[in-house]
Amino acid sequence: MLIKKKRTWEIPEKEATPEDAYMNRRGFLKKTGAYIGAAGILMAGLNTEASALLGNDDRIIKVPGSPTSHLYPARKNSLYRLDRPITSEEVAGRYNNFYEFSSDKNVWMHIEKMRLRPWTLEIAGLVEKPKVYDIDELVRKVALEERLYRLRCVEAWAMAVPWTGFPMKELLRLVRPLSSARYVMMRTFYAPEWASQQRLRFWLPWPYEEGLTMEEASNELTLLATGIYGHELPRQHGAPIRLIVPWKYGFKSIKSIVRIEFVERRPKTFWNTLVPQEYDFRANVDPQVPHPRWSQATERIIGTETRLPTMKFNGYGEYVAGIYRQG
Numbered sequence: 632m633l634i635k636k637k638r639t640w641e642i643p644e645k646e647a648t649p650e651d652a653y654m655n656r657r658g659f660l661k662k663t664g665a666y667i668g669a670a671g672i673l674m675a676g677l678n679t680e681a682s683a684l685l686g687n688d689d690r691i692i693k694v695p696g697s698p699t700s701h702l703y704p705a706r707k708n709s710l711y712r713l714d715r716p717i718t719s720e721e722v723a724g725r726y727n728n729f730y731e732f733s734s735d736k737n738v739w740m741h742i743e744k745m746r747l748r749p750w751t752l753e754i755a756g757l758v759e760k761p762k763v764y765d766i767d768e769l770v771r772k773v774a775l776e777e778r779l780y781r782l783r784c785v786e787a788w789a790m791a792v793p794w795t796g797f798p799m800k801e802l803l804r805l806v807r808p809l810s811s812a813r814y815v816m817m818r819t820f821y822a823p824e825w826a827s828q829q830r831l832r833f834w835l836p837w838p839y840e841e842g843l844t845m846e847e848a849s850n851e852l853t854l855l856a857t858g859i860y861g862h863e864l865p866r867q868h869g870a871p872i873r874l875i876v877p878w879k880y881g882f883k884s885i886k887s888i889v890r891i892e893f894v895e896r897r898p899k900t901f902w903n904t905l906v907p908q909e910y911d912f913r914a915n916v917d918p919q920v921p922h923p924r925w926s927q928a929t930e931r932i933i934g935t936e937t938r939l940p941t942m943k944f945n946g947y948g949e950y951v952a953g954i955y956r957q958g
C-alpha cells in the first residue's frame with residue numbers, strides 16, 4: 632500500500648493488475664483477515680482501497696453456488712483491453728447502484744434475502760421462439776467468456792472489471808427476433824418481499840426496465856453477464872444475469888433480468904420515466920454533454936480516487952460510433 636505508485640493514467644497496460652492477482656486476492660485476504668480484522672473495524676468508513684482491503688471481504692462478496700458454478704472461470708477473450716488497472720473486487724463489490732435494495736452504495740448490506748433459484752428468463756414479444764428459460768438451461772446453451780470492460784456511471788464514477796457472460800447477439804441467434812422488432816425491452820424482478828425499496832418506495836415505477844435499439848442489442852460489445860472476477864455474479868452486481876453496455880452510462884446496464892421482450896416502439900424505462908431530462912433513453916457516455924447538475928468531462932476512479940478524462944462512448948467509439956452517425 633505504501634509503495635510509491637504511478638498515477639493511474641500513467642500505468643501502461645502490461646503493468647495493470649494481472650488477472651491472477653485478483654483471482655488470488657481472496658485467498659490472500661482469508662489468511663491475513665484475522666490479523667487485520669480489528670483494524671478494519673477502526674478504518675470502516677474510509678472510502679479507499681485500503682479500507683476495502685482491511686474489511687472482511689467474505690461478508691461483502693458472497694458468491695452464490697448454483698448448478699452452473701463449475702463453468703467459471705470461463706475462457707478469457709483478450710480482444711477487449713483496458714487502459715487502466717482492474718478495480719479490486721472488494722472495491723467494486725461494496726460500491727453499487729441497485730435501487731431495489733438501497734439508495735446508498737452499500738447494497739451488499741441489504742441484499743442477503745434475495746433468492747436466486749429458481750430463476751427464469753422469459754423471452755417474449757416479436758420473436759420466432761418465445762420461451763421461458765430456466766437460467767441454468769440458458770447458460771449451458773451458450774459459450775461463456777471473460778471480457779475486461781470499463782463501466783462509467785452517470786454520477787461520474789468509473790470502474791474497470793472482468794465480466795463473464797455471452798454476447799446478446801448469441802441470444803438473438805437462439806430466439807430469432809422478427810424483422811418488425813425495433814427495440815428490446817428488459818425487465819428486472821418485482822419482489823417486495825426481499826427487495827425492501829420496492830416496498831418502502833412503492834411510488835417508484837417498479838419494476839426497473841431498460842431498453843436498447845435492435846442495432847445496439849446486436850453490437851458485439853453488448854454482453855449478458857452472469858459472472859464477474861472469475862466466478863458467478865454476487866447479488867449486488869445483478870445476479871444471476873444482467874446487461875452490460877460499456878459505451879453507455881451504467882443505468883442502461885440493467886441487473887437481475889427476468890424478461891426480455893422484442894417490441895416495435897421505444898419502451899418506457901425506469902430512470903427516463905422518473906427524470907427524463909437527466910436520463911436520456913440514448914444515453915451514450917459523452918464528456919461534452921454535461922449532466923444538468925455536474926460536468927461529465929472527467930470521471931472518478933473508485934478505489935484509487937484519481938480522476939481521468941471521460942472518453943466519448945467510454946472509449947468504445949471504434950465499435951459503436953457507426954450506429955449513431957446519422958441523427
Ligand SMILES: Nc1nc2c(c(=O)[nH]1)N[C@H]1C(S)=C(S)[C@@H](COP(=O)(O)O)O[C@H]1N2
Binds near residue numbers: 731782880881
Ligand atoms: N435493476 C437495476 N439495475 C441497475 C440499477 C438499479 O438500480 N436497478 N442501477 C444501474 C446503475 S445506475 C449502475 S451505475 C449500474 C451499477 O452496476 P454495479 O453495481 O455492478 O457496478 O447498474 C445499473 N443497473
Ligand SMILES: [Mo]
Binds near residue numbers: 783784786880882
Ligand atoms: Mo449509474
